[in-house]
Amino acid sequence: MRAFLKYTWVEIKLFLREPMGAFFTLVFPLVMLFLFGTIYGNEPDAMFNGYGTVDISIPAYTAMIISTTGIMALSITMSAYREKGILRRLRLSPLQPHVILAGQVVVIFMMTLAGMLLLILAGKLVYDLRFDGRVLDVALAFLLGSVSFFSLGFVLASVMPNARTAQVVGMVIFYPMLFLSGAGMPLEILPESIRNFSKYLPLTHVVTMLRGLWIGESWSLHTTEIWVLLGMTLAGVVISSLTFRWE
Amino acid sequence: MSSIITVGGITKTYGETIAVNDLSFSVEEGEIFGMVGPNGAGKTTTIECIEGLRQADRGEIQVMGLDPIRQERQLRPLLGIQLQQAHLPDNIKVWEALDMYASFYDNTLDWEDLLEELGLMDKRGTTFRKLSGGQKQHLFIALALLNDPRLVFLDELTTGLDPHARHNIWDLVQEVRQRGKTVFLTTHYMEEAENLCDRVAILDQGKIVALDTPANLIRDLKISERISFQVKGEWKSGALEDLPGVKNVQRQGDKVVVLGPANGAQVSASIVTGVVNALAEAGTQFSDLRTEYPDLEDVFLTLTGHQMRPERSE
Incomplete structure (x- = not known):
């Protein structure tokens, strides 16, 4: 346990020392929040069923953070660790292989959580954030969304030959999804044709589920999302456990 | 003296290439055993099979009486390993790396003492990225010694280092042995093998062409x-x-x-x-x-009919 705590603590410090990862996980979502919060404020809006821009943006930006850490941070870190031989060095220690991997997931999860908590804090302090859901429901949805995207990240880390390719492929997946899934901007402002396409993006399901539970909708409205994300998690775990390489 | 490593007839192929071809030898407790040969001679493959990082296609390996693959978990804490291709995260600080790796073992040396001995004390807060090549190797030696292992593997420890840094490392390796540890090292510098090793196995194209003390090898020429x-x-x-x-x-x-x-x-x-x-x-x-x-280079030349490298290092 002491080994696991030391290892994850060092990895957290390393995450925060990497400017890109820390910026996109912790700072960029806040920048978005303040930018659109300043432009639109958080007045109740009929387009959002009486919620304000900030109210609906915070669960959406949370989904954005999940996809950033899963698709980008996790896959790039793991590919770079493999490419450079850092995984190799770790494996020479008595630390068990599954502990090495679990540590990475735990660190990325904690950073994702920190990103969301910062958003909530800023929303509460500055924009009088409205939350009508149940904390436990949102926490579970956050967990499911995170796990599904982390498993996608692991698939990328497993099949990409190096960190550079992982980064490029990660961006190719990430950016369109950011804008078309409702994570970066509300689906309501997108035309119908794009919204039909959005249904096929995994991130859309995270956004829909988080926004729904945020305003107090019941889980029964989100069975599609649950199945899609559970399926994605399962597929990701199977694929990456078959293809993951240590060197 | 008892054999701490015994290797019996190991063979390892990668596709069509035979990396290691029916190697047998043993390493005695307390010696500095060197494996020399040109790049591609099979040194790293051999050392990694002994470390349990690779599995030989055929043959048997025992390290302290244990099988490095099947009994890896028992063996891990007893070994100190410096890899030819290993790395630490760029942003990790020297003390963090030692502190973290120390937490992975039940019994460790005091890493601050190790830093002191390896001359890295003033670098304890420096990130890995900012260390020089020699300092990085010192840190890897510190990591290899951290768990106070009985057997230390050093793979191409001084490759790419300047002569001064290389001599520093040689002194260190001598000190490691004086603490009663067995050292298994590989190098493609014949000079290094000659100066450092008690016994040297000369490898060429996956086979041992000679194995003896450097003095005997040269005398036999x-x-x-x-x-x-x-x-x-x-x-x-x-x-x-x-x-x-x-x-x-x-x-x-x-x-x-x-x-x-x-x-x-x-x-x-x-x-x-x-x-x-x-x-x-x-x-x-x-x-x-x-x-x-004449030196070991000439031994190699005479035994194999070709030179280690096109140019000598001097």
Whole structure:
């Protein structure tokens, strides 16, 4: 346990020392929040069923953070660790292989959580954030969304030959999804044709589920999302456990 | 003395390439055992099979009586390993790396003492990225010694280091052995093997071509001298090969190396004269002629018929 705590603590410090990862996980979502919060404020809006821009943006930006850490941070870190031989060095220690991997997931999860908590804090302090859901429901949805995207990240880390390719492929997946899934901007402002396409993006399901539970909708409205994300998690775990390489 | 490592007939192939071909040897407790040979001779494959990082296709390996693959978990804490290709995260600080790796073991040395001994104390807060090549290697040695292992593996420890840094590392390795540890190292610097190792296995194309103490290997050559010089233009080795006392003539580009004769100081004087005379008679333009004592490089040359590397390191 002491080994696991030391290892994850060092990895957290390393995450925060990497400017890109820390910026996109912790700072960029806040920048978005303040930018659109300043432009639109958080007045109740009929387009959002009486919620304000900030109210609906915070669960959406949370989904954005999940996809950033899963698709980008996790896959790039793991590919770079493999490419450079850092995984190799770790494996020479008595630390068990599954502990090495679990540590990475735990660190990325904690950073994702920190990103969301910062958003909530800023929303509460500055924009009088409205939350009508149940904390436990949102926490579970956050967990499911995170796990599904982390498993996608692991698939990328497993099949990409190096960190550079992982980064490029990660961006190719990430950016369109950011804008078309409702994570970066509300689906309501997108035309119908794009919204039909959005249904096929995994991130859309995270956004829909988080926004729904945020305003107090019941889980029964989100069975599609649950199945899609559970399926994605399962597929990701199977694929990456078959293809993951240590060197 | 008892064997701490026994290797019995291991073979490892990668596709069509035979990396290691039916190797057998043993390493004794408390010695510095070196494996030398050119790149691609199979040194790293061999060391990684012994470390349990790779599985040999055939053959048996025992390390302290344990199987490195099947009994990896028992063996891990007893081994100290420095890898040829290993790395730490760029942004990790020296103390963090040691503190973290120390937490992975039940029994460890005090890492602050290790830092002190390895001369890294003033670098404890420096990130890995900012260390020099030599400092990185010192840190990897510290990590390899952290768990106070009985057996330390050092793979190509000094490759890419300047001579000063290399000599520092040699001193360190000597100290490690003085603490009663067994050291298994690989290198492609013959000079390093000669200076550092109690016994040396010379590897070429996946096979051991010789295994003994450096002194014995050189003595068994029965050669007292190496003459090397540069030639310009057309040149045939025939005239030199026929000279009395000459054992071997090798040409690599413009450089010629003549080995000979059988031990005996008096004959040795005459071979230089003979070589110079023969060159002068043939009208060969030569320069940079020097005579040296033979070393492990010459052992390799004589046993395999080719040089370790196109150029000597000196």
